[in-house]
Amino acid sequence: MELKFNNRDPVYRQVIQYFKIQIAKGTLEPGEEIPSRRELANKLKINPNTAQRAYKEMEEEGLIFTEGNLPSRVTKDKQVLRAVREELIMEATETFIQTMHAINVSLDEVVQRVTDNYQSHLEEGEKDDRS
Amino acid sequence: MIEVKNIKKNYGRKQVLKGVSFTANKGEITCLIGVNGVGKTTIMNAIMGLTPINSGEILIEGKQLDKTSYEKITFIPDAITMLPQMKISDAMAFMNDYYQCWNQKRANDMLKFFRLEKESRISELSKGNRAKVNLLLGLALDVDYVLMDEPFSGIDIFSREQIAEVFTSHLIENRGVIITTHEIHDIEHLIDKAVLLDDGVIIKEFNAEEVRENEGKSIVDVMREVFRV
Numbered sequence A: 001m002e003l004k005f006n007n008r009d010p011v012y013r014q015v016i017q018y019f020k021i022q023i024a025k026g027t028l029e030p031g032e033e034i035p036s037r038r039e040l041a042n043k044l045k046i047n048p049n050t051a052q053r054a055y056k057e058m059e060e061e062g063l064i065f066t067e068g069n070l071p072s073r074v075t076k077d078k079q080v081l082r083a084v085r086e087e088l089i090m091e092a093t094e095t096f097i098q099t100m101h102a103i104n105v106s107l108d109e110v111v112q113r114v115t116d117n118y119q120s121h122l123e124e125g126e127k128d129d130r131s
Numbered sequence B: 001m002i003e004v005k006n007i008k009k010n011y012g013r014k015q016v017l018k019g020v021s022f023t024a025n026k027g028e029i030t031c032l033i034g035v036n037g038v039g040k041t042t043i044m045n046a047i048m049g050l051t052p053i054n055s056g057e058i059l060i061e062g063k064q065l066d067k068t069s070y071e072k073i074t075f076i077p078d079a080i081t082m083l084p085q086m087k088i089s090d091a092m093a094f095m096n097d098y099y100q101c102w103n104q105k106r107a108n109d110m111l112k113f114f115r116l117e118k119e120s121r122i123s124e125l126s127k128g129n130r131a132k133v134n135l136l137l138g139l140a141l142d143v144d145y146v147l148m149d150e151p152f153s154g155i156d157i158f159s160r161e162q163i164a165e166v167f168t169s170h171l172i173e174n175r176g177v178i179i180t181t182h183e184i185h186d187i188e189h190l191i192d193k194a195v196l197l198d199d200g201v202i203i204k205e206f207n208a209e210e211v212r213e214n215e216g217k218s219i220v221d222v223m224r225e226v227f228r229v
Helices: A011-025 A037-044 A048-060 A078-104 A109-128 B042-049 B067-069 B086-099 B104-113 B127-139 B158-164 B210-215 B220-228
Strands: B002-011 B013-026 B027-035 B053-060 B071-074 B147-150 B176-181 B193-198 B201-207
Touching: A011 A078, A011 A109, A011 B147, A037 A048, A037 B193, A037 B201, A048 B053, A048 B147, A078 B002, A078 B071, A109 B176, B002 B042, B013 B042, B013 B201, B042 B086, B042 B147, B042 B176, B067 B071, B071 B127, B086 B104, B086 B127, B104 B127, B104 B201, B193 B220, B210 B220
Parallel strands: B027 B176, B027 B193, B071 B147, B147 B176
Antiparallel strands: B002 B013, B002 B053, B193 B201
16 A cells, blocks of 8 residues: 655545545445554554544545444445545546636647547556556 | 643753643644754653653643652653663563563564564664664553653664554554654654644644644644744
8 A cells, every 4th residue: 555645635635535546446346345544554654543534534425334343344335436436537627627727728629638648548558568 | 631831941040941831632642843952851851750840730631740650651761771781681671670560562562563682682783773672661561651752863764664653553552642853754644733842932732634634734834934944
């Protein structure tokens, strides 16, 4: 588990964002067991109270659940899982469009750029797979 | 909770603590930050009753310090106080004789955790390993509060990393920890509360996550503001 934190955003939020990305990517599967709060603090080198806070918030958001004394798990709720992916995409799109808008890039150019860039990323990905 | 209330301390004519107040909670890591010579160690000594204060008071769980306080709280100085010719096992035996709250099992766990050999002589250890033994001797006591003076000072990066790991482990679980440091860089994400000290007064006391959340500032950002560097 490698995660570079920035020092200016609340660490607990960065932890939640990290979990959301893992869930959206499928690295963390629905129902999969996640580390204990203590293990997480240890792995990420963060304050145990911060890890606790992140888990509490994720539990409240329905992202993870805990039954009795068992380890916490990723939710199996399809609606929540879909919402996680949706939220990540919305956030990234919003930031991107704002930047494009601020420097007056037309919608046509945005679309063209996105298409080209996406394509070259795919090709790079294939190259990486072969090497 | 440890409550430090308006403590003042003079050394001769020089006032080193000019009315210091802050609190440190159980289950949290509180960090006293300030440049060298600003009074951090004096505060630690005052909490431990090792140095008399001229005024103010210090409470632990609402009560003034007395002889039984030393079964609740321990101080780990910035350098090991055991004799260099002692083996680690001798130092452990000494602590066992001296303190009722010595926890042999935890001490053995920590030996493993730090990958130290019981039969090594303190004089033969690297600076980093000596710092680990020093920490071990304090943390193996079953006390509610642990005070550590500059645990990261003057040791190699790998030892620093290993010591930082203590702060995320069960070794400090449910305890209150106060550490002093003049170097926050490695431990920004490890501490709950920062207490900034300058020239014998507390200039700011804050929860690190709250400042990140409400002001978008890192601990170092806040330090830069208040220390005006």
